[in-house]
Amino acid sequence: MEDVPGHNRPSSFDAMLAATTPLDPIVTAVIHPCDSASLIGALEARDKGLITPVLVGPPDRIHATATEIGADLTGVEIIPSKHSHDSAARAVALVREGRVQALMKGALHTDEVMSAAVDKATGLRTERRMSHVFVLDVPRYSKPLLITDAAINIYPDLQCKADIVQNAIELAHAIGVDLPKVAILSAIETVYPKIPSTVEAAALCKMADRGQITGGLLDGPLAFDNAISTRAAKAKGIISDVAGEADILVAPDLEAGNMIAKQLMYLAGADSAGLVLGARVPIMLTSRADGTLSRLVSAALAQLLVHDRLGKGLM
């Protein structure tokens, strides 16, 4: 892939990490950091000045993990819990008490984190649905590519899709894309009543026209090629400010979204990071397979988002 355009361009992830330099670390509850990958991720994010970790988990297991990786936990706050479910519940409570500005998933299932976050009585719901946004650094694409929702909402309905789009736009703003171009994906670029995602894509565009979704430039339905290739869009005769230049790809459902994101990571050499938005605070949902860069950039995204919100008086 040495000869493909953009392959040796500056990494957008490096730029995001650099953008965090002047910012204070955000206080982050690390939920159940009881395996080496999650504790290393949290401590490296601290060392880079991205987060101030508050470790939530059984103290003996956290200390055993620290010993295993040779880490010194002096000065790191630990909030004791009994087990992984309890860690999630306590971390969410720390948010509600105003003691932490973000959550980072450790050695537990995503479901455990999310079920604590979505609890109607004790969770972190806002007026917006929670959704996940992948941020990808794709070698053959000239800028960061946000993909949503590839992790949380399985078959989102139209109202949920509106929130998914708004969440992704908020993250795009936080990483410095002032008017993100949002491509609502389907299999085709025309409205075809038998493919409901084409109709919903059109509805999302009109919601933006009417101010029900703000801060982005929407178009859809667009097929994947129309969304990211100006040439493909031109070949189809699509007149659009978004086609070929998307910052955000909105998948019709989780299956398609997940496959797009994984394909870019595994076959197109993309680096990835990601966040859950729409909760009171951002949630870093890294998975066991994620490397250090992915964990660091997810923390950087959370830090950029929190400071963007603080700057706008939203936190």
Add this chain to the structure above:
Amino acid sequence: MEDVPGHNRPSSFDAMLAATTPLDPIVTAVIHPCDSASLIGALEARDKGLITPVLVGPPDRIHATATEIGADLTGVEIIPSKHSHDSAARAVALVREGRVQALMKGALHTDEVMSAAVDKATGLRTERRMSHVFVLDVPRYSKPLLITDAAINIYPDLQCKADIVQNAIELAHAIGVDLPKVAILSAIETVYPKIPSTVEAAALCKMADRGQITGGLLDGPLAFDNAISTRAAKAKGIISDVAGEADILVAPDLEAGNMIAKQLMYLAGADSAGLVLGARVPIMLTSRADGTLSRLVSAALAQLLVHDRLGKGLM
């Protein structure tokens, strides 16, 4: 109502009738003209040079009606039929034989005409669904107002609505509105997933963006007031090239469309005419309650449409 703006403006119906002056009459099968209103309507349209009638019905009943109204049928072609169903079938067959350019409903039910027209084997189907368009001359509105579909399609689905819109645009072109402004109506102007017509309105706009609907400027959803009042549109902060200036109102279903049209006729003093489009030829569907002006203008609309199609090589 003497003081309302536009009340004494030149009638748009007069203008439409004047526009037909240079045009040859169109050969029109008059289906079952066996009562005075329908036979008078056909003969008056002939006298104005709008149509050349071909009367399709039982000859004895047609002659009896002529005697009743004191009309002379010398030189008028009569195609004999046995009863009203047979009249409809024979009139439709005349279209398929290329012998007539339009149909005019006489003394029979709309259902009888339409069931002959929609017959899959022997009818007048095109690639487009048939739909009805009312053309209203509303004293308090500055231009003709087309309303669709208030007569044929009860609960149209999205594909049918696309055809309804395209049919209305075609008629607008024929009466000289080069780029008609099409308002897709709903109860509100925002996209609200629980009101499917708002979602479908958005989808229709995107179909226009993608060239699936052509020749008009679409916006919707729009509430009735936003569609026809610039002030109401401004008050809602709606940014739209259509709002307040609609040429065509597209109703979400037949119930709403019919009530809008009837309200304008009965309480807002509107004159009305109408056509069915989407069949091989235009169908004039006047009802028993229609006066002479309504019947004449419906014939003028058909004549304008046929000549517009002839000019474009479509007939």
